[in-house]
Amino acid sequence: MKIPELMLVNEIFRGLWTTFKSMFEKPVTIQYPEEKREPKPRFKGRHALKRYENGLEKCIGCALCAAACPSDAIFVEPAENTDKKRYSPGERYAVTYEINLLRCIYCGFCADACPTEAIVLEKIYELAYRDRNEAFFTKEKLLDPVSDPDLETPQTVEPGSFPRSIPLMKDPV
């Protein structure tokens, strides 16, 4: 037998020792449904529509997100706010807001395009559907819940309290 082949035998035993040692290490497995790994800070998951602290929706229905979307997954239909029925502090609000998550590529361009930071990509990654229709996320599913039921939109406000068509980025009240 040549010398390199004799060294191969030595390497085999080294390998066996390595695997034997690894048997006593802690398993790296994460037992998924019970244990969940925290997503990375810049993880981009499912979208959410945000609200201001006073309960008004940040979305002003400008549809810039739909324009920015490279896969045409977003559909926005705006409507006028009135002081009797006020959804957002701006001139308009989104009466329909739909994201087709089967088309969405989670690029985050919608969040970049949004002038009021209304739409953001959350860290939600458990997006399994039993039905294709469940992949259409409507405004009801996307909108963050209100902290207090009194703040539910539409709100009735004093006339003239929201004069701007595009609200300032900070909390408008």
Next chain:
Amino acid sequence: MDWILVLEWVIKSIVLILFGLVGFAYTTYYERRALARIQTRIGPNRAGPFGLLQPVADGIKLIFNEELIPAKADRFLFLLAPVLTVLPSLIIWAVVPWGTSITLFGRDIPLYLADINVGVLYVMAVASIAVYGIVIAGWSSNSKYPLLGSLRSTAQIISYELSLGLAFVGPILLSDSMSMIQIVEKQQETYWFFILQPLGFVIFLLAVLAEVNRAPFDMPEAEQELVGGYHTEYSGMKFALFFMAEYIKMIAVSAIAATLFLGGYSGPFVDTLPWLGPIYLLLKIIILLFGMIWVRGTLPRFRYDRLMGFGWKIMLPAALINVFITAVVIVLLK
């Protein structure tokens, strides 16, 4: 021959076959758990407590798999091949002694099915029949990868059969018998034969790995080159039979290795408590199975020409030298 004796044989055969089938199921579980530990994973732990029902789930899945027969396959041989592969691995068990004898219902029941005086030869002969199943499977599939896999398998098994046969010769010479029982009894009197036959033991283990197509000698089913090797075209229960044959043979060769080299059913207190025999043998089988799994979890597959070179240029001469030295020493000591 009274009918009770026949009944006893039938019961023992059924118990052995059931042991083979349950053993097969739980060897897959054992292997998956052990491999997972080697790779610092956990392994199947969902089906039932500690994943113990995983083999059952796998079995049910295989039963409901679609049975596919290729259009241009030779139907008869295609169906025959898995049966031919699995049968030898079951009938090997006939000569493996599990202990001396126990008394049940006022009868003295020996803990083996048959003590034939050519037990070792029987094992050799039966173990090699399985290669027919593999060759037929490869040929009757009428497909290139199975054919290549089965040709490799034939070449490999024939090459390693020689070293395996010569490794058997050591214990036969030492115990002056081919009966498995007498080989074990001789080991009880003297030492376990792996002490007297270290080279023979190593050759036996290596040859056996090649014989049952286990890594690193799993050439016939080299996934990366041959898809699934000889069982590429098989699915469902027919595939399960090949799978079963491989695992039952793993257990069987572990049992034979334990019997020939590790004292078989012998161990402390086995003379007074004969029911300890099966427990000792089972323990030895489990340890040897762990060895096979450990090697699989460590070593990559050999290159094919290296495998043949190793078999013919190293294993065979080493086995011959081992037999020669053993014979000379025995003659000199007489």
